[in-house]
Amino acid sequence: MRYYFIEILACPHCKHFPLEHYTIEEVEDPVETPVDKLRCKNWCGLYSRKAEEVPIDRCRECVNREMVTGLLICNNCGRWYPVLDKIPRLIDDKYRREKEDKEFLSKYLSQIPEHVRNKMVYPPVTR
Ligand SMILES: [Zn+2]
Numbered sequence: 001m002r003y004y005f006i007e008i009l010a011c012p013h014c015k016h017f018p019l020e021h022y023t024i025e026e027v028e029d030p031v032e033t034p035v036d037k038l039r040c041k042n043w044c045g046l047y048s049r050k051a052e053e054v055p056i057d058r059c060r061e062c063v064n065r066e067m068v069t070g071l072l073i074c075n076n077c078g079r080w081y082p083v084l085d086k087i088p089r090l091i092d093d094k095y096r097r098e099k100e101d102k103e104f105l106s107k108y109l110s111q112i113p114e115h116v117r118n119k120m121v122y123p124p125v126t127r
């Protein structure tokens, strides 16, 4: 998931925007496209700031990096959504699979700092 994607995502449950992110793994993958074509328009998810407050040279960093594994977290309802294989899994409650969530947690929970875990309300995180 490119970080500029975050500005078009909202929580599938409560529609809150913007979602917070936590990166577990990312890759550098430079793109040829001029940065002004791809740069965040309203909200820069990488820096968690209004796009207008982010200098254009910082946008290059935002555009060239891609999250492989991580989390998107809704600060309104506490739902968290995995990003796996570069794809954000913004799944509504009724389609979530407990087994997949548990697999994700058993693999990555130890890499997620306490202050992020504390925001992950649903599905519940067993410590
Ligand atoms: Zn950005």
Ligand SMILES: [Zn+2]
Pocket (backbone or CB within 6 Å): 011, 012, 013, 014, 015, 016, 074, 075, 076, 077, 078, 079
């Ligand atoms: Zn939400």
